[in-house]
Amino acid sequence: MDYLSDLWATNRSTVAFAMVNSLFALSTYVVLAAGFLSFSTVVFAAVGGFVGAQLVVKGVGLPFVFGAAAGGGLLISLLVAAVFLRLNSHWMALASLALVLITRVVTLNAPALTGGVNGLGVPLALPMDWLTGVLVLTVLAFYALHHSWFGVASRVLREDPSVAACMGVDLRQIQLIAFGISGIVGGIGGAAYAMLLQFISPDTFFLGIAFTMIAATVLGGSYHWFGPVVGAVVYTALPIVMQAFLPHLLQEVANGVVLLLIMIFLPRGLIDPRAVRLRRAAPAAAGVMKIRA
Amino acid sequence: MELFASQLLNGLALGSLCGLFGIGFGLVFATLGILNAAQGCYASWAAIIGLAAAEKMGAPFPLIMLAGMGGAAAVAVAVDQLGFQPLRTRGADMLGALITSIAFWMILDSLAGFATGQQSLSFPSTSYPGQMLLTEPVPLPAMQLITIAVLVAVAVGMHLLMTRSSVGSAIRAVGWNPVAAALGGVNSRSIILLTAALSGAISGLAGTLGGVLTSNVSFTLGQGLLLKGFAAVVVGGYSDVRGTAIAGVILGILEVFVGQYISTALRDAFTYSLLLVFLLVKPQGLFGKGSLVRA
Amino acid sequence: MTLRLTKPLLRLTAALVPLLGATAASALDAGTYKIGFIADRTGVVAFAGVSYARGAELAVEQINATGAMGKDTKLEIVEREGGSDAAKSIQGYNQLVADRNVIATSCCIFSGIAGALKPIAIANKVPLVFYGATMPGLPTLPYAYNVTGLPGPQEVALSKHLVEVLKPKTVAYFVLSDNDAFQARFKASQAVFEAAGGKTVGVVTALGADTDFTAQATQVIALKPDLIMVYVTQIPASSFIAAVRQRGWTGRMATNEAVSPIAVFKKIGPALAGVPFSVNFSADLTESEAGKAFVKSYKQKFGSDPDVYAGQGFTAIQLIAQGLKSLPGKPTREQLAEAMAKFDTIQNDIYGGVTLINGQVESKKNLFVNWSPDGKIVPWKP
Numbered sequence: 001m002d003y004l005s006d007l008w009a010t011n012r013s014t015v016a017f018a019m020v021n022s023l024f025a026l027s028t029y030v031v032l033a034a035g036f037l038s039f040s041t042v043v044f045a046a047v048g049g050f051v052g053a054q055l056v057v058k059g060v061g062l063p064f065v066f067g068a069a070a071g072g073g074l075l076i077s078l079l080v081a082a083v084f085l086r087l088n089s090h091w092m093a094l095a096s097l098a099l100v101l102i103t104r105v106v107t108l109n110a111p112a113l114t115g116g117v118n119g120l121g122v123p124l125a126l127p128m129d130w131l132t133g134v135l136v137l138t139v140l141a142f143y144a145l146h147h148s149w150f151g152v153a154s155r156v157l158r159e160d161p162s163v164a165a166c167m168g169v170d171l172r173q174i175q176l177i178a179f180g181i182s183g184i185v186g187g188i189g190g191a192a193y194a195m196l197l198q199f200i201s202p203d204t205f206f207l208g209i210a211f212t213m214i215a216a217t218v219l220g221g222s223y224h225w226f227g228p229v230v231g232a233v234v235y236t237a238l239p240i241v242m243q244a245f246l247p248h249l250l251q252e253v254a255n256g257v258v259l260l261l262i263m264i265f266l267p268r269g270l271i272d273p274r275a276v277r278l279r280r281a282a283p284a285a286a287g288v289m290k291i292r293a
Numbered sequence: 294m295e296l297f298a299s300q301l302l303n304g305l306a307l308g309s310l311c312g313l314f315g316i317g318f319g320l321v322f323a324t325l326g327i328l329n330a331a332q333g334c335y336a337s338w339a340a341i342i343g344l345a346a347a348e349k350m351g352a353p354f355p356l357i358m359l360a361g362m363g364g365a366a367a368v369a370v371a372v373d374q375l376g377f378q379p380l381r382t383r384g385a386d387m388l389g390a391l392i393t394s395i396a397f398w399m400i401l402d403s404l405a406g407f408a409t410g411q412q413s414l415s416f417p418s419t420s421y422p423g424q425m426l427l428t429e430p431v432p433l434p435a436m437q438l439i440t441i442a443v444l445v446a447v448a449v450g451m452h453l454l455m456t457r458s459s460v461g462s463a464i465r466a467v468g469w470n471p472v473a474a475a476l477g478g479v480n481s482r483s484i485i486l487l488t489a490a491l492s493g494a495i496s497g498l499a500g501t502l503g504g505v506l507t508s509n510v511s512f513t514l515g516q517g518l519l520l521k522g523f524a525a526v527v528v529g530g531y532s533d534v535r536g537t538a539i540a541g542v543i544l545g546i547l548e549v550f551v552g553q554y555i556s557t558a559l560r561d562a563f564t565y566s567l568l569l570v571f572l573l574v575k576p577q578g579l580f581g582k583g584s585l586v587r588a
Numbered sequence: 589m590t591l592r593l594t595k596p597l598l599r600l601t602a603a604l605v606p607l608l609g610a611t612a613a614s615a616l617d618a619g620t621y622k623i624g625f626i627a628d629r630t631g632v633v634a635f636a637g638v639s640y641a642r643g644a645e646l647a648v649e650q651i652n653a654t655g656a657m658g659k660d661t662k663l664e665i666v667e668r669e670g671g672s673d674a675a676k677s678i679q680g681y682n683q684l685v686a687d688r689n690v691i692a693t694s695c696c697i698f699s700g701i702a703g704a705l706k707p708i709a710i711a712n713k714v715p716l717v718f719y720g721a722t723m724p725g726l727p728t729l730p731y732a733y734n735v736t737g738l739p740g741p742q743e744v745a746l747s748k749h750l751v752e753v754l755k756p757k758t759v760a761y762f763v764l765s766d767n768d769a770f771q772a773r774f775k776a777s778q779a780v781f782e783a784a785g786g787k788t789v790g791v792v793t794a795l796g797a798d799t800d801f802t803a804q805a806t807q808v809i810a811l812k813p814d815l816i817m818v819y820v821t822q823i824p825a826s827s828f829i830a831a832v833r834q835r836g837w838t839g840r841m842a843t844n845e846a847v848s849p850i851a852v853f854k855k856i857g858p859a860l861a862g863v864p865f866s867v868n869f870s871a872d873l874t875e876s877e878a879g880k881a882f883v884k885s886y887k888q889k890f891g892s893d894p895d896v897y898a899g900q901g902f903t904a905i906q907l908i909a910q911g912l913k914s915l916p917g918k919p920t921r922e923q924l925a926e927a928m929a930k931f932d933t934i935q936n937d938i939y940g941g942v943t944l945i946n947g948q949v950e951s952k953k954n955l956f957v958n959w960s961p962d963g964k965i966v967p968w969k970p
Contacts, residue, residue, distance in 0.1 A: 009686035013679045037328075037388060087576055093328055094527050095572040101520065102565040108766055109558065118723075118768045119700050125707065197674050199703035202766065208673065211330065211395050218392045240679060248669035249407065252630060256399035260376060263393045267385030296810045303803040310800070403630065411634035413823045415830075415855045425834070432835045437802075507799045508827050508855065513632065517799040549803040557793040557804075558765055 011240075016128065016196055018236040019135045023189030024209070025216040025228030026142060027182045032222045034154045034178035035161075036089050039096040039210045040080050043103050044073040044186030045193060046205035050107070050114050052191025053122045053200055062130055066188055073187020074180055081179035085172065100210050107202040119201030126195035134192065138185055142225040150177055219262060221269025230270050235259075298431045300549050306437035308525075308545020309444035310503050312538040314518040315525030316451055317496030323532040324468035324488045326387045330394040331372055332522070333515030334401035335493045336500025339365035340510045341408050343501040347420035354421050361501030362494040369493020370486060372397045381485075405512040415508040440502050447495060448538035455534060464488055468532070496522075521545075524564060528571045530578015540579055617918040618660035623648070623908055624684030625665045626695035626705070628720075631672030632796075633697050635822060635851065636897045640719050641667070643894060643901025644694065646886055651909050663909060666690060670701065677701045678708070685712045691921055692717070692908040694901075699723035699768055706732050715911070715925040719904040720897065722769040727947030730929035735903045735949045737868060739773040743819075743844070745954040746866035747780035750842055753970045756781065756814035758789045762804060762828055763819045765793035773844065774819040781817075789813050794824055805831035818843035818863075826856045833859040849895040853963050861961040864968040868939050868951035869899040872965040876940035899938055903949070906936045 027041040048069035055065045084095055107114040114120060145151045154174050157164040161171065194200045212235065220231020238258060242251045268274065318332045342364030346352040352360060376393035427433040455461035466474035467484045475481050499518055504510040521544065529540030544564055551563045571578070625644055628637030648663045650656075657663065666687065668680030677695065684690050685708060692715040696702040702721035709716035710731050718726055718734040727734045750756065759781045763774040778788060790811045792804045801824055808816055809832060816832070818825050818841060825846045832841065845867040846852075853860055871883045871893035882902060886894040894902070911928035912919065919927070931944050941952045958968040 006686055006688065010683045012686075013682040017675055017679060032388075037391070083573060087572065090322075091572060091576045094523070095569065097523065098527060098565055098568045098572065102562070102569065105562045105565060109562065117766055117771055119703065121703055125711070197678065197704045198707050199674070199700050201700045203700065204674065211398075215392050215395050218388055222388070239676065240683075243668065243680075248627070248629060248667065251669060252403035252671070253400050256396040256403070259399070260393050260396040263389050263396065264376075264379040267380050267383050267389040296806070299806045299810075300803060303806055307800050307803065406630055406634055411629070411638050412851045413635065413826070413855065418857065423834075425836070428836045432806075434834065503799070507801070508830050509799050509823055511823070513797070513823065514799055517797055520797070552792075552803055553807050557791075561795060 012128070013196075014236060014240050016126070016131060018233045019131050020189055020192045020196055021212065021216055021232035021236050022135060022229045023138060023185055023192065024213045025220065025232040026138060026225065027186035027189060028213045028217045029222055029225065029228040030142075030145075030178050030185070031182045032217060033158060034175050035158050036175070036178075037093040037096075037214070038084075038182075039093070039100050039214065040077070040084070040179075041182060041186040041189075041213050042100045042205050042210045043080065043096075044077050044183045045190030045209070046103050046107060047072040047076045048187030048190030049194040049200055049205060050120070050190075051187075053120045053194045054113065056122050056124045056195065057120070062127075065191055066134065069187040069191035070184045071187070073183040073185070073190065075183070077179045077183020077186070078176070080183075081176050085175055085179075097210070100205075100207060104202050104206050107205070114202065115200075117202070119199055119204075120194075122194050122198045122200065124195055125198060126192055131192055131196075134188060138188070139225075139229065145181070146225050150174065154178060215259065218269055219259065221271035223268060224271050224273045227269050227271035234262075234270065295430045296553075300553050301546065302431070302433070302437055304546030304549035305542060306440045306506065306545070307549060308542035309441045310499050310506065310518065310541075311521040311525045311545055312529075312541020313440075313444050313447060313502070314496050314499035314522035315529065315537040315541050316447060316534055317492040317494075317499065318519075318522045319526040319529070319531040319534075319537050320451075320488060320492040320495070322526065324464050325373075325377065325390075325485065326468070327377060327390040327394065330391065330519075331376075331397040331401060332394075332492075332496055333517075333519030334398055334405065334512070335365040335369050335496040335515070336503065336518045337405045337510075337512045337515035338368050338401065339497030339500035340504030340514055341405060343504065344414060344416055344510050347416055352420075357416075357420060358498065358501050361504075362497045365497020365500065366490040366494040368401070369489045369496075372401075373485065373489035378485075402512045402515075405515075409511050413509050413511040413513065415510060416505050421505045436502075436506050440506060443498065443502060444538060444542070447498065448534055451495070451534040460484075460487070524568050527568050528578065530580060533578055533580045536579040615658050616661055616912060616915060618658060619918075620662045620664050620689075621657075621912060622664050622666050622687065622690045623905065624681070624687070624690040624693040624714075625667045626670040626677050626680055626684070626693070626701075627667050628670050628672050628697050630669060633672050633821075635849070636720065637672070637697060639849070639895050639897035640697070640901035640904075642886070642890055643898035643903075644719070644905045645901075646882070646889055646894075646898075647902045647905035647909070649889070650885060651905075657909065657913055663905070663912075665905075670695070672698060672701070674698075674701050674704050678704055681705050681708055685709070685714055690714070691912070691919070691924055694719055694904045694908070696721045699726070702726055712921075713925065714921045715908065715928055717904040717907055719900045722772075724772070729947050730925040733907060733928065733944075733947040733949075735907060735934075736900050737951050738948060739769050740776040741950065742866045742868070742954055743773045743777040744780055746842065746864070746956060747777045747817075748784075749956055750815065750864070751781065751784040751786065754815060754840060755784075756786045756840070758811075758813045759786045759815045759817060760790045760792065760808050760811045760813035761788070761817045761819060762792050762794070762808060762824075764796055764821065764824065766795050767821065770819045770821070770844075774817070777817055777819070781815075786815070794820065794828075796821065796824075798824065799827070801828040802831050804828060805835055805837075808832065809835055809837045812839075814840060816841040820846070822846045822849070822852060826852050826860070829863060830856045830859050845896050847959075848957075848965065849897070850893060850963070853959050858961045860959045862958055864956055864958045866954050866956055867896055867965075868942075868953060868955065869896050870955060870957060870965045871895070873955055873957065873967070874938065874940070876938060878936050879938040879940060882938045902938060903934060903942075906934055907931070907944075907949075910935050 031038045051072040052065045052069040153169045216231040216235040217228045221227025242254050321329045339361035343357045343361030346360035377390045380389045422435040463479045471481045525541035529536030552560045627641040652662045670677035694717040697720035699721045764770045841863045843865045848867050956968045960966045
């Protein structure tokens with residue numbers, strides 16, 4: 001029993017970070033699935049994180065903290081969508097990256113809301129059951145979405161916009177909904193992250209986390225909602241596993257090499273519905289698909 | 294007045310570095326369709342290799358620059374062939390390339406840390422023209438003038454290469470549509486290699502100059518250039534060398550003047566807000582003529 | 589098994605031969621005591637992180653070699669790399685704390701990461717000694733301690749000294765706007781100068797990630813102040829001072845201990861000479877026996893003089909060892925924490941006169957020093 005409880009104590013925070021990273025990856029995924037590479041989840045997370053932290057400091061209960069963080073994330077995501085959806089996908093990537101840079105400047109210069117340069121202590125450790133509950137609910141929502149009209153429409157849209165148009169799919173509507181969902185999930189993730197770190201500052205929501213989110217999403221596979229969850233778990237656990245085998249000097253290099261190898265051999269990510277379909281299909285059909293790809 | 298002139302020169306030199314780095318960054322983005330997170334590492338490694346040439350071999354300044362450029366070009370080609378080429382041959386989208394570039398960013402930055410002993414180093418003062426051409430009425434450091442001249446030369450050279458030469462048309466053709474370019478008789482493999490090397494060399498040039506100019510040779514050098522070069526590419530338009538060069542210079546001057554005359558605290562807010570405004574109002578960049586982007 | 593058999597015998601010998609400095613009647617049980625250490629050997633502050641970790645490494649080696657803890661009692665560092673990243677540090681720290689053999693911990697350069705690890709230490713009732721973070725209010729007895737001097741006292745001392753010696757009428761400041769510690773230092777210093785009639789003629793700022801400081805150098809020189817105070821980290825400080833001197837400014841400048849490592853002098857050279865700063869430890873100037881011994885063995889092991897950061901890493905381990913040594917039998921983490929809370933000095937004190945007040949180390953001594961043109965830290969003479 002001691003062994004088990006020690007094992008849990010050793011890895012509890014890694015599990016928690018994997019769960020929060022799953023939320024971030026899902027938030028990134030839903031926009032990516034609608035055809036946009038966007039780093040704006042960082043911005044939604046920052047809003048959720050600072051709103052959540054302020055409410056925790058005031059002693060507000062967890063349901064309201066998460067509710068407000070989700071609301072804040074939604075609000076900012078719709079704002080971002082309204083402005084950014086005019087851009088094509090390449091520019092969206094650059095614009096959202098610029099937005100991440102601006103977010104840090106804003107958080108630094110708004111000390112009343114964010115604690116400015118000194119950061120903000122969060123006097124509450126996120127209970128594990130809460131985090132688990134939030135993630136399970138989010139995953140269930142994504143499962144439902146995947147099979148809903150929205151899920152089908154956004155998949156068609158990503159594969160072939162003209163077919164989607166023929167089906168009567170409203171491009172703007174799908175994209176706006178995708179951003180809204182991304183905002184809600186990103187905001188919740190931000191609040192959870194704040195309570196996990198128990199201390200947030202302008203550097204918390206910056207480039208490091210931006211690239212973590214994208215890498216986790218693409219690594220896991222951006223063609224199915226389960227991909228980002230797997231990607232976040234692998235991406236979070238990888239450095240911890242490396243630490244057990246390698247001297248600290250080589251860890252970062254090894255992390256990069258593993259990431260590189262996964263992407264080279266599985267460029268569509270670890271979870272790839274097409275690969276599953278291909279494996280099920282007859283070899284001849286697989287050949288045809290390959291030529292088309 | 295002296296202050297104004299002096300700061301203008303500082304802004305021009307800083308902006309030239311950003312513009313120079315941005316030209317390399319934009320070339321990969323426009324031609325190969327890759328948002329390359331590892332581009333900053335090329336600059337850091339160029340400075341490290343240049344420093345090694347200066348310290349180990351006592352190379353003269355032009356050779357130091359060449360060593361830096363050559364080293365960065367080699368790193369860029371290696372990254373392309375190891376990290377991007379496997380994805381191209383599998384016909385995967387370039388989203389995967391962003392992730393492999395992040396992987397190389399981790400690897401190269403970490404190795405750069407070891408190469409400099411986790412310290413920030415600087416070039417020995419005898420290895421570059423560190424003198425002041427004037428001190429009165431305005432200090433005129435030789436290195437700042439050299440940096441500005443290098444940007445002008447590279448920008449003009451690259452613009453002519455891209456618009457007037459057959460190599461340039463081939464690069465643009467590959468950027469537009471690799472399959473069509475191949476059908477048109479372009480050897481896209483060698484064009485990709487050339488583009489990667491060129492991009493690495495230009496960013497490496499920015500890195501070596503930056504290492505000398507700011508007395509900082511470490512992995513932080515590339516990270517700083519990456520953010521500022523990125524801004525230059527966005528404002529200038531990534532498919533246009535002139536735009537990137539001019540945008541870099543404007544951003545550099547703006548940064549310095551906002552710091553001098555308005556508020557240093559708001560300096561970055563200004564730069565990045567300008568970035569957003571440009572993205573929204575003129576997303577094709579300064580010289581943009583409609584979208585040149587593949588879906 | 590042999591360990592268990594020899595234990596009673598050891599306890600007997602320990603009781604018969606009183607150990608130097610041991611205050612308890614019966615000594616610590618023999619065995620290996622693990623100290624969890626979050627290192628920053630990589631990442632943006634690795635230039636200091638390596639030194640902190642080396643200082644700690646040396647402390648443990650010295651204690652084990654001299655048998656200071658008892659004949660068969662050893663210390664061992666269990667290191668996890670934090671890489672200046674909050675999430676990575678928290679995960680590593682949880683791993684360390686989960687190891688039941690880890691009796692005490694040490695961590696952190698960044699205040700944000702220190703602030704994140706402190707609640708974990710308190711929840712797990714394990715002593716945590718901060719070796720590099722400078723946020724006020726970090727120490728919380730009996731669990732959290734800080735061996736790094738708070739921003740403020742050093743700046744105030746140097747500023748007062750500069751007021752006395754130079755009597756500046758106008759002062760300009762170069763400060764990092766996104767670094768809490770340097771903001772605090774700057775404000776403490778500014779208050780001293782203004783109280784003494786030193787008018788603030790300008791506050792020029794930069795961001796931590798900036799690499800070009802020519803504009804700031806030009807801006808500060810144009811203010812023509814009697815004195816320029818530089819409150820930034822190592823890379824900006826060295827680049828800024830070099831740029832200011834290159835532009836022909838021969839006036840007064842003063843800075844902080846960020847420029848004290850030899851690497852900074854190697855980089856900037858004579859331009860750094862004559863710029864005063866305040867530091868509480870310098871290998872060239874240390875007078876205490878402990879300090880001299882530390883410099884000698886550090887040089888032997890790592891081939892270079894220890895810098896101010898190495899001294900702090902060394903002291904962090906000394907504080908933990910001192911706590912352990914004062915306890916009999918097989919202490920728990922909580923007992924160790926309680927023991928450490930009783931101290932008001934550090935025995936193996938390389939600074940020569942530090943006090944421990946509410947878990948915060950304070951140095952009575954402030955050396956006003958500068959680099960000589962040939963690369964030695966020497967007392968500053970105006």
